[in-house]
Amino acid sequence: MIALFVTFFSAAVLLFLGLNKRESSYSLFAALALFVSAGLSWACSANLVSFHGLESWVPANMMQFGKEQHLFAALLAFIVGFILLMFRKNEVIGNDQLGLMMFSLCGAYMMVSYQHLVMLFLGIEVLSIPLFVLAGANKSNLASNEASLKYFLMGAFSTGIFLLGTAFIYGGTGSLELEMMGIKPSFMHAMQGMPLPVLINAGIVLMSVGLLFKVAAAPFHFWAPDVYEGSPNRTTLYMATVVKIAAFVAFYRFLSTFGGIADAWKGWMSVLGAITILWGNLAALNQASVKRTLAFSSIAHAGYLVMFLLMADGTNTWILWFYGLAYAMASLLVFSIANQVSFQGERGFAAFDGLSKKSPVAAIALAVGVLSMAGIPVSAGFNAKFYLFSFAWQHMPWLVGVGLLGSAISVGYYFKFFKHAFMNQPSNDNPVVDRGWLMLLGGLILLLGALPWAVLNVIY
Amino acid sequence: MLQNLPIPFLVLSFLTILSALYVVTSKNPVHSVLALIFTFFTISAHYVLLNAQFLAVVNLIVYAGAIMVLFLFVLMLLNLSKESEPVKSNWWGIAAAISAGSLLLIITAAFQVSGEAVAKNPVEGIGLVKALGKVLFTRFVVPFELTGILFLAAMVGAVLLGKREKAVDALISKEESNG
Numbered sequence: 001m002i003a004l005f006v007t008f009f010s011a012a013v014l015l016f017l018g019l020n021k022r023e024s025s026y027s028l029f030a031a032l033a034l035f036v037s038a039g040l041s042w043a044c045s046a047n048l049v050s051f052h053g054l055e056s057w058v059p060a061n062m063m064q065f066g067k068e069q070h071l072f073a074a075l076l077a078f079i080v081g082f083i084l085l086m087f088r089k090n091e092v093i094g095n096d097q098l099g100l101m102m103f104s105l106c107g108a109y110m111m112v113s114y115q116h117l118v119m120l121f122l123g124i125e126v127l128s129i130p131l132f133v134l135a136g137a138n139k140s141n142l143a144s145n146e147a148s149l150k151y152f153l154m155g156a157f158s159t160g161i162f163l164l165g166t167a168f169i170y171g172g173t174g175s176l177e178l179e180m181m182g183i184k185p186s187f188m189h190a191m192q193g194m195p196l197p198v199l200i201n202a203g204i205v206l207m208s209v210g211l212l213f214k215v216a217a218a219p220f221h222f223w224a225p226d227v228y229e230g231s232p233n234r235t236t237l238y239m240a241t242v243v244k245i246a247a248f249v250a251f252y253r254f255l256s257t258f259g260g261i262a263d264a265w266k267g268w269m270s271v272l273g274a275i276t277i278l279w280g281n282l283a284a285l286n287q288a289s290v291k292r293t294l295a296f297s298s299i300a301h302a303g304y305l306v307m308f309l310l311m312a313d314g315t316n317t318w319i320l321w322f323y324g325l326a327y328a329m330a331s332l333l334v335f336s337i338a339n340q341v342s343f344q345g346e347r348g349f350a351a352f353d354g355l356s357k358k359s360p361v362a363a364i365a366l367a368v369g370v371l372s373m374a375g376i377p378v379s380a381g382f383n384a385k386f387y388l389f390s391f392a393w394q395h396m397p398w399l400v401g402v403g404l405l406g407s408a409i410s411v412g413y414y415f416k417f418f419k420h421a422f423m424n425q426p427s428n429d430n431p432v433v434d435r436g437w438l439m440l441l442g443g444l445i446l447l448l449g450a451l452p453w454a455v456l457n458v459i460y
Numbered sequence: 461m462l463q464n465l466p467i468p469f470l471v472l473s474f475l476t477i478l479s480a481l482y483v484v485t486s487k488n489p490v491h492s493v494l495a496l497i498f499t500f501f502t503i504s505a506h507y508v509l510l511n512a513q514f515l516a517v518v519n520l521i522v523y524a525g526a527i528m529v530l531f532l533f534v535l536m537l538l539n540l541s542k543e544s545e546p547v548k549s550n551w552w553g554i555a556a557a558i559s560a561g562s563l564l565l566i567i568t569a570a571f572q573v574s575g576e577a578v579a580k581n582p583v584e585g586i587g588l589v590k591a592l593g594k595v596l597f598t599r600f601v602v603p604f605e606l607t608g609i610l611f612l613a614a615m616v617g618a619v620l621l622g623k624r625e626k627a628v629d630a631l632i633s634k635e636e637s638n639g
Contacts, residue, residue, distance in 0.1 A: 008609060015616065062602045096620045103613035110606065118603050126610050133617035140631050168570070198570040 001058060001065050002044060002051045003037040003073040004109045010037075011102035018095045026095045027088035030102060034081035038074045042459070045070035061177045062116045068317050069113035071460065072249055075321060076108050079241050079328045082441075086336040087234040089433050097137055100130035101238060108246035117166050117176040120250055124162070124214065127246060128155050131239065135231040147230025154213065154223040162210025168203030178257045196264055204258060204265050211254070214247040215302045218276040225283075228295035229347075233339040236291060240298040241331050245324040248305050252320065255312040262312075270310055270399050276303030277406035284413045289347040290338050293413055294331070297373060300410060301327055304385065304403055307392040318460055319387050326372060326380035326448060333369030333441050334417075337362055341430050349416050354426030363421045365438040372445045374414040375407050380448035469509055476502040493531050500524040512587030 010033030017026060043049045045067045055065050080101065087093070107126030114120040132155065136148025166176070173181045209220065216224040228236045258265070280300030287293040308320055340362075342351035356363035372381035385407065389400050432438075448455055479502065482495040500523045507516035586592075596604055 012612075058602050059599070094620075096616055100613060100616055100620065103609055103616070106606075106609050116603075118600065119606075122603050122606055122610065126606070126613065129610060130613045130617055133620055136621065139621070139625055198573045202566065202570050 001055045001063070001113075003041040003070075003077055004106055005054065006033060006037040006040060007077065007102050007109070008106050011099045011106075014095050014102070015099045023092045023094070024088070026098055027084050027093055030098045031081045031084040031088075034077045034084065034102070034105075038077035038081060041070045041074035041077065045074065060115065061179065062119055063110070063113045064115045065113060068321075071321060072112040072245070072317075072324075073109050075325055075328075076105060076112070076242050076245060079245075079332070080105050080238065082332055082437075083234055083237055083241075086332060086434060086437055087237075087339060093234070097134060100134055101234075104128075104130035104134070104238075105242065108242055111246040111250040114250065114253070115178050117169070117178075120254070121159075121163065121166065123246075123250070124159065124210075127243060128159070128214075131235070131243070134235045134238070135227060137235065138232050141230070143230035144232065145230075147227040150223050150230075151227045158210045158213035158220070161206050165203045165206030165208075165210065168199045168206060170203075172197045172199030172203055178253065181257055196261055200258075200261075201264055205268075207254065208251075208265070208269070211247055211251045212272070215244050215251070215305070216299050217272060217302045217306060218279045218299070219272070221276070221279070221299045221302075224299055225292050225295045228298070229289060229291045233291075233335060236295075237331060237335045240294070240335075241324075241328040244298065244302060244305075245320075245328070248302075248308070248320060248324075249317070251309055252312050252317065255309055256314040259313050262310075266310055269306060270396055273303050273306030273310070274399055274402045276300070276306060277402055278303075278409075281406045281409040281413075285409065287413070288349070290342065290349055290351065291347065293416070294334065294338075297410065297413070298331070300406055301373075303406065304388060307396065307399055307403060308388060310399070311391060311395055316391060318456070319384075319391060321460070322380075322448075322452070322456065323384040323388055326384040326445070329441055329445050329448075330369045330372035330379075330381055333365055333438060333445070334373065336434070337366050337369075337432065337438065340432050340434075341428070349420045350424075350427055351430070352417060352420040353424040353428070355421040355432070358426055358429070359432040359435065361435045362432040362438055365442040366417060366421055368442040368445050370414045370417045372449070374410050378446065378449045380445045380452075383449055383452045466509075469506075472502050472505050472509070476506070489535050490532070493528060493535060496531070497524050497528050500528070507587070510587065514587055514589045514592050 010030070014026060014030055014033075017029065040049065040051075044051065044065075058065075084093075084098065084101075104127050107123045107128070107130075110119055110123030110126060114123055132148055132152040135151050136144050138144035169181065170176055175181050213220040213223075228239065231239065255262075255265070277300055280296050280298075280303055284293050284296035284300065287296060305320070305323065308316075308323070337355075338351070341355065352366070355366065368379060372379035375381045375385040385403075389403055392403075393400050476499055479495045479498045483492050483499065486492045486495065500519060504516040504519045504524070507513070507519060
């Protein structure tokens with residue numbers, strides 16, 4: 001709650017900062033506000049501070065503020081703060097765009113702490129509507145316009161399907177609160193082996209369609225490559241990390257309510273997970289554009305996380321937290337280097353040519369980021385995948401097999417980054433700035449890879 | 461079964477289905493849109509029959525008012541004609557009809573099975589503005605306040621997209637000079 005408060009009010013202040021013309025200060029102010037929100041949320045989760053007066057204003061059946069919710073809010077604010085820091089040098093970002101990104105983050109906070117489906121719906125809308133605009137923020141670029149329109153139309157349809165599912169769930173259980181849905185008579189019957197009310201079943205399927213669209217899992221991923229490629233880089237990064245993490249947390253909380261009747265949805269959802277993993281990884285092999293490759297790679301990562309949904313019982317959210325952190329840091333590294341070397345409009349891998357000669361630090365940071373995405377040992381990504389797969393092994397061995405196969409395929413396209421960065425001659429002289437931040441992120445990834453528990457014990 | 465239903469409901473349903481069919485069968489897009497407006501009016505009348513007056517009014521304002529005017533504007537601007545229509549194969553229509561039809565079948569079956577669960581717990585005056593306002597400002601006051609963020613974001617977004625930019629102006633004038 002404190003994160004929502006700080007983020008929203010600093011975004012409102014940011015809109016008024018437009019009155020003074022010092023544009024370089026906007027990003028710094030926004031990043032500072034986000035780091036403050038992240039720090040305060042984390043302090044709340046560790047019981048260092050408490051904002052009980054503020055939180056008691058919200059009824060417990062609307063939003064919940066436990067330890068996990070604070071930790072996820074801290075993670076999301078931390079990621080967005082880093083996005084704004086890493087992307088502030090190449091181009092001036094207007095205060096309106098920064099404000100919109102922070103409003104959208106407020107929606108993500110609602111999605112991680114909702115207790116009532118009305119709050120979930122509102123969170124999804126607050127998250128998406130600024131994104132429709134941000135995807136089309138490069139108004140003179142036709143690809144950006146296309147991305148905005150596609151995301152808007154697809155998003156509107158998926159929200160409609162999601163709402164229809166909500167209505168069915170209400171019809172089947174008589175409640176929209178997560179706590180109440182689980183104890184309604186029709187639901188208890190289903191848990192004791194009596195036939196599940198069809199309305200609940202249909203509701204779960206339809207709501208899942210809406211949420212699977214948001215995380216870009218197959219077969220609802222067709223919008224993702226075009227939208228990711230057309231949007232400005234920072235928006236793409238925001239969609240690939242914050243939107244995905246928030247939607248997965250929301251999905252997890254929803255499905256763990258229905259954990260007692262998991263047979264109703266486990267079967268088809270595991271098949272969707274397997275299709276997503278294979279489709280994402282195989283399609284990424286053939287892409288010439290860097291952003292499209294990363295878009296398909298993020299689809300594949302959504303597939304791995306579907307595995308996590310299948311274990312939804314409300315106790316192992318730390319896996320998602322750790323996976324989200326590892327994936328977000330690797331994405332931040334790769335996207336910000338790609339943004340710097342190709343900001344004149346090159347889209348292919350040639351932009352990375354000879355990076356090791358131009359800037360060895362950036363090349364090593366890129367290598368760390370890509371290795372972490374692929375899940376090679378001594379990187380955060382390896383540990384994240386290791387925890388995920390070893391927990392999923394007890395539930396779904398065959399799906400873990402598909403996941404391992406997908407990871408093996410993924411090395412094929414992640415290797416392209418190495419080939420261009422280390423083996424080719426430089427073809428352009430775009431400078432790489434912000435080496436300090438790149439080194440910090442790369443170091444964090446290695447630290448999380450080498451000593452995951454030391455870090456997790458401090459934070460979590 | 462039919463004789464148990466009230467006559468206004470039967471007449472309204474007949475009109476709704478008839479006008480909805482005309483929306484999809486009519487060749488002229490403007491006629492389609494006008495028939496769609498008529499469909500929205502009859503659906504609003506259904507809401508009134510169900511004693512949900514607030515929904516009826518909102519349905520009229522939002523759909524018949526805002527959205528349909530938008531549709532008409534787009535139709536007038538697009539200047540549709542036979543030549544500019546993209547040629548689509550019939551398979552798309554057949555596939556769409558099959559998938560929409562199966563969805564209709566499944567949903568109807570779902571309601572058939574669990575009809576009583578839906579009809580239970582009627583609350584007195586639930587569709588009236590008074591009852592709705594009371595709930596909105598007591599139990600649902602937090603979502604109501606947080607909707608403010610949504611509206612603020614929508615306003616900022618509209619301004620951001622509508623703002624004049626030199627690069628866009630240059631692009632438009634280039635397009636115009638190309639014909």
